[in-house]
Amino acid sequence: MSKNWPLWEIFVRSKNGLEHRHFGSLHAADAEMALANARDVYTRRSEGVSIWVVESKHITASNPADNGELFEPAQDKVYRHPTFYDLPDEVKHM
């Protein structure tokens, strides 16, 4: 039975003001069931205030073989890296 159900990716917002974060994936027949299942699997101990579900097939992923060109910028161009600023302590979640 479960092997016929599509896979869904579950995003949960832990509290207001934070962004939705990927929590995991589960199987469900449709979006409504995915929401119900996500509630039971991931948020039963007050872990969240909002859930998004996205069918996994709708996610386009980068290819690990392309990591070099995608994620490794030239390290000698220091001006690209905003490391010269001091963040005040009050700014969280940066």
Added chain:
Amino acid sequence: MNNKDLYNYILGIADNSLILGQRLGELCGHGPTLETDIAGTNISLDLIGQTRSYYQYAAKIQGEGKSEDDIAFLRLERDYKNVLLVEQPNTHFGYVMGRQYLFDVYHLLLMQGLANSADETLAAIAKKGIKEVSYHKRFSGDWVKRLGDGTEESNEKMQEAIDDLWTYTDELFDLTESDEKMISEGIGVDASAFKNQYYDEVTALLKEANLQVPEGKYFIRGGKKGVHSEHMGYLLADLQYMQRTYPNMEW
């Protein structure tokens, strides 16, 4: 005992939650999918959590120094006052969801009434339970619709389940002597008063689920008086085994 009617009234409500919770607990690790397995176990835990609150209160009223565990594990079959509906076996997933739904609709109406009880403790337990029970009903009702309105096979199985379970629904609205006394004191909820509302709501969902509403007028009753079906003994054997074999054992 300080108030035997109140004690009986509490057990009448709590035993339903305990026995249904035990039934769902039997399915832990055996659900059709990981997700539905967790959902069923969650509902079981909700019900057993509610049961604990009721039994703790009942033990206090009883005033014999007994604990919630004594009430849960050390009574004889005839002393359990749950309705027959909740002790019916886990025949198949559709049956489990049908049983759950037919109980949940009743359960929510009862909790909503009990939240206005003159007894503050019962009102508080009910208020806390309403959110949980609303979710139970949403979950079970959703599955009844999915299976009823699913394939030919799922529709057939769901229909058979509803036809069978239907015969246990009328008992939900029977009033015992203790029920009537508690209603007259503003503590209890008159379940017979929301019987029509119950059947209207269930009928609407069954129609939406492409299921026939059973027309039979023959109903089975007895659980509220302690006269249970043949399944109850096996369920209690499981439930009581640890306390009977190792008296006073604790985790």
